[in-house]
Amino acid sequence: MKRPIFNDEHQMFRETVRAFIDKEVTPHHPQWEKEGMVSREVWRKAGEMGFLCFDAPEEYGGAGLQDFRYNSIVSEELWRAGATGIGWGLHSDIVLPYLMHYANAEQKKRWLPKLIAGEHILAIAMSEPAAGSDLAGIRTTAVRDGDHYIVNGSKTFITNGIMSDLVVTVVKTNPELKHKGISLLVLERGMEGFERGRKLDKIGLKAQDTAELFFDNVRVPRENLLGDEGKGFVYLMQQLPQERLHVAIGAMGSAEAAFEMTLKYIRERHAFGKPVGSFQNSRFKMAEMKTEIEIGFAFIDKCIMALNARELTTEEASMAKWWTTDLQKRVADECLQLFGGYGYMTEYPISKNYLDARVQSIYAGTNEIMKEVIGRGLGL
CATH class of the missing domain: 2.40.110.10 (Butyryl-CoA Dehydrogenase, subunit A, domain 2)
Known part of the structure; x- marks a missing residue:
């Protein structure tokens, strides 16, 4: 289903990000996983491409883009590629807003240029x-x-x-x-x-x-x-909705990636003389997941535009975070099951997708806390 919140410029940006990840991230990510961290070089290259700190003012070297659709594209593409070691989202979407909203002019001048360039990391x-x-x-x-x-x-x-x-x-x-x-x-x-x-x-x-x-x-x-x-607690409460939306966006990118790799696999993998995807159970499972993924993107896109309009509420961000991360885990589990024994092997990307998904319902506030926030918003 077409996502109408993105225009031609956004789509061109997505293609640029995807090409960059294919060239500069994907070939190196297995080694980074062994080392437990990514290279600083890829941060500097991202800075050169303008992939960091979109909303930082031009006077410090930023693009001055107050449009979270660009942030969401980077997050989606990283998760879709399984490049979960890259901390650009935390840097730009979660921590930078504290500097943008609460740092004074001297602090911004001191810190922002190197953060935008990828020379310093948040x-x-x-x-x-x-x-x-x-x-x-x-x-x-x-x-x-x-x-x-x-x-x-x-x-x-x-x-x-x-x-x-x-x-x-x-x-x-x-x-x-x-x-x-x-x-x-x-x-x-x-x-x-x-x-x-x-x-x-x-x-x-x-x-x-x-x-x-x-x-x-x-x-x-x-x-x-x-x-x-x-005022620290107040500042945290003000910025947590964007953090939770960031997590939700990654969850949807991950769920879509799991779905796509599974669809390809069950078309090619044969059992009992025919493709695994031709069995009714496979068709039903894929139909259910496809439906939920489309529903998830529809809600996430609405939240992105609400954030751009400064109208996203704490409760809405909490809804997005808990529902999408639960969906992400469920999709990863169902997809791994369709891979059968091969899904349990680390050489198959679905196993990594499954393991990477598990923490999403824990950090940025557990999903149980998200439901508490929503319930209290209902006056309960």
Whole structure:
């Protein structure tokens, strides 16, 4: 089904992104999976192509494009190619908005040019060993000391954790105030006492450098405070809808990729003297998945345009996130089943699709939390 939200310019951009991934990403991704991280070179090449930080102003080297359709194309194409180690989406769609909305002019001048060029990489540090979806429960502290904050604590499950140069870090500047005591500080590579832990060994997203971060009396200049002290929780709530939509877009790209590779396989694979796809069970399963994928894209596209119009609500983003990621996992499972024993072999891409999908209902707020958000929005 044609997706009317995309015009000819968007389609040309999609072709450019797909060609870039085919040439610069896909051939190297298996090696990156073995190494547990991608190369910095591919980040710089993406910067040269203008694939990073679309909405950053032209004065800093950005395109100044306030159109999330471009962001969605990059996310869809990466997931469709199985290039799940590339952290461009986290960089541009999830973390950059904090700088765009809350950084002052001096901070933007200091940070944005290298982020746009792919020379520096962003991460955001929310989760802790004892606090995931419960942001108010974080224990990392930032205590004022003259013109600095002294940061102590740790973070875990941090995407781009090893490669990141700037980390938007959620800290408690006043532990007694709970939500109102949360602030956002930007920690920079090389700050004394800021250490990277091990690259975490995950069942999927193998090329993504997910890591632990440790802060031992890190002196962070007050100039690295984002926005106002004590407003961090409010800022997080304001930006989480876009983060959740980003996850949903990737989920749909992944589901479509799983469907397409399975359709090709069951047309070619024979059992009992005829194509696997000719059996009624196969036809019914594929019909069901195709229908749900079309429904998912229709809702996601509506959400993208609502975000562009600054009308996307927290509840709508939560609906998109939980439903599409559940669909993604279900499609991956059904497709792997249609591959039979071969689907369980790592040499077949459907196995990677299946493993990469599993975390999508966990990060960016678990799907259980998404349903809580929606339920509370109903006044329940």
